[in-house]
Amino acid sequence: MEDKWSRLRLLITGASGLYGSKLANLAEKNGHKVFSVYNQHQAAFGRPVRLEISDKEQVQKIFEEVAPEVVVHAATLTDVDKCELNKELAWKTNVEGTENIARATKTENAFLMYISTDYVFNGETGQYKETDSPDPINYYGLTKLRAEEQVKTITNEYCITRTSVIYGATPAAGKINFALWLLNNLKKGEKVKALIDQWNSPTLNTNLARMSLEIIERRLTGTFHLSGATRISRYDFARMVAQTFNVEASAIIPTAAKEFSWVARPLARRKPRRYWKINHSQLNVRCKK
Numbered sequence: 032m033e034d035k036w037s038r039l040r041l042l043i044t045g046a047s048g049l050y051g052s053k054l055a056n057l058a059e060k061n062g063h064k065v066f067s068v069y070n071q072h073q074a075a076f077g078r079p080v081r082l083e084i085s086d087k088e089q090v091q092k093i094f095e096e097v098a099p100e101v102v103v104h105a106a107t108l109t110d111v112d113k114c115e116l117n118k119e120l121a122w123k124t125n126v127e128g129t130e131n132i133a134r135a136t137k138t139e140n141a142f143l144m145y146i147s148t149d150y151v152f153n154g155e156t157g158q159y160k161e162t163d164s165p166d167p168i169n170y171y172g173l174t175k176l177r178a179e180e181q182v183k184t185i186t187n188e189y190c191i192t193r194t195s196v197i198y199g200a201t202p203a204a205g206k207i208n209f210a211l212w213l214l215n216n217l218k219k220g221e222k223v224k225a226l227i228d229q230w231n232s233p234t235l236n237t238n239l240a241r242m243s244l245e246i247i248e249r250r251l252t253g254t255f256h257l258s259g260a261t262r263i264s265r266y267d268f269a270r271m272v273a274q275t276f277n278v279e280a281s282a283i284i285p286t287a288a289k290e291f292s293w294v295a296r297p298l299a300r301r302k303p304r305r306y307w308k309i310n311h312s313q314l315n316v317r318c319k320k
């Protein structure tokens with residue numbers, strides 16, 4: 032017998048990106064009808080739909096045509112430095128774009144999953160719970176928090192998922208992620224600086240996509256922190272990636288954050304206060320409550 036939630040009409044924004052492309056790929060394999068919204072780089076999976084999310088009329092028109100049951104909104108100006116330098120564009124894309132998506136989702140009576148970030152926090156303590164108070168320290172984080180507020184205000188049925196440092200096996204949206212960049216450089220014999228005093232929870236795009244699918248298929252509402260299970264410094268993560276792919280790690284140079292010049296303030300300078308995990312099985316446990 033066919034599952035109640037199978038064959039959703041699923042619209043994914045940011046479907047040409049690192050996360051959205053993986054989600055579109057897995058969602059199609061799960062039997063859903065996937066509409067993949069992109070802007071500059073055509074989406075590889077699902078039915079490609081070109082859309083500028085800051086254009087309200089265009090958003091409404093596409094949503095009327097597609098009539099989605101579920102929307103995953105991942106399209107964002109993700110370049111944190113660009114957000115700092117071009118605040119107008121960051122606000123237009125991340126906040127107004129999300130407002131447009133949220134309004135159109137409500138009109139279609141669809142379920143909205145908004146993909147947010149650990150950058151809504153200041154990074155001082157780390158291991159944030161869903162109940163901790165946000166306190167963004169750069170413009171990207173501020174726009175993502177304001178976008179979360181738009182989602183909560185406008186839509187009836189939503190879920191906000193916050194994640195951390197996504198990585199994956201293939202380039203997406205015209206760029207490579209930290210893990211691929213690192214491997215490329217090490218293979219070319221180049222030295223790579225990696226931070227010893229910035230900790231986060233790197234998240235494989237496949238795992239994030241699987242967790243997201245579980246949420247949308249079960250229509251779970253609320254805020255979820257979905258990330259990799261391990262809190263690790265950039266330096267240790269870089270060494271782990273190199274070892275996993277059998278690449279010489281001696282060219283990874285341990286570097287303190289103060290040795291870099293930053294445009295947007297970075298997160299998490301302090302050492303972890305404790306070890307804390309979120310993973311797929313924990314999501315299952317929590318969801319049974």
Ligand SMILES: NC(=O)c1ccc[n+]([C@@H]2O[C@H](COP(=O)([O-])OP(=O)(O)OC[C@H]3O[C@@H](n4cnc5c(N)ncnc54)[C@H](OP(=O)(O)O)[C@@H]3O)[C@@H](O)[C@H]2O)c1
Pocket residue numbers: 044045046047048049050051068069070071072073082083084085104105106107108109110124128146147148149175193194195196197198203204205
């Ligand atoms: N990457 C991370 O480490 C990380 C960490 C925490 C949270 N997140 C969140 O996770 C989500 C996905 O991130 P990602 O790294 O997968 O993104 P990404 O690879 O940088 O891709 C960004 C996506 O947004 C689309 N986009 C940007 N501006 C747009 C516009 N004006 N109209 C329509 N589409 C637009 C891009 O489309 P085109 O390329 O086709 O133009 C692309 O598909 C984002 O919400 C981000 O805030 C990411």
